[in-house]
Amino acid sequence: MKSLSVLELSKLYGINRQTIYNHINKGILSKNSDNKIDFSEAIRVFGEPAKKQDVKEPVKIDSPSSAEVLLLRQQIDMLKNQLSDAKDRESFYQNQIETMQRLLEAPKANMTTFTDQEQPQANAAQVQSAPDTDDPKHDGLTTPEQTENKRIPVPEHVEPEPEKRGFWSRFFKPYG
Template structure:
């Protein structure tokens, strides 16, 4: 006949191992010489083991119609849409950057820069220094001709800046 260990017997009958040991100690249940319990002895004490559910029964796995799966699929679709939108934005901005770079690289024939040292003679004759003290006349708006600021001829030289120690040891003068 079949022999079972205490652990196998406790799993088969779904009882605590301590209960089996207590029954052995009391003499209700006996062990073989190899410390195993005969199955017929277990049936005599505990009766027929209750049938567990067969493993072959279909176990319900999340079906595609379950709420969680549907929610996850919706989130995946939403994330795919967001990724597509981000790719579209990236390509649009990349095109904008390329366009701006091409415009910056293209030289403009009719524009002169401040680094040009020579001015055409016609422009030099037209530019005349304007001395204006009226605030109303110069309202801050950009005009075609640049305004010049008059520099006074007699400027007093600034006094010599004195360092920390010279303030103590040099006389004022």
């Protein structure tokens, strides 16, 4: 015979589940070892069902597993969105890195080194101070060759730094 759960039986007969549990507790209705009630037992206690439903029809139940499945699907959708956002961010940052690398590797036509900056100034001073009439080779369009860079001498005598003093030695040691 067909076995029904308490929920299926309550829907079939249109009675409250608590009524079925009360009948089971009083011994009027008995359950199988699998916690289901035989359909013949239900007919004995409650009579023929008023609704002419086929007992083989499954009764849809909002079980916790279906709620869990729905929750898991929502989480999967959320994770897919986060993954696509992360991929978009990664491609954007990768493009930024490539752009910065291209800018760093670009030739620097106007950039000069520190030593190169001093030489044009010295050359310009020599050109302005020297008249072009004395040098037959100089055409005025190019700068004459620089003879020699004169360096400024650094004084030999440099005072040593005073000894660093700790917090307490400032109060207890005399200056010396």
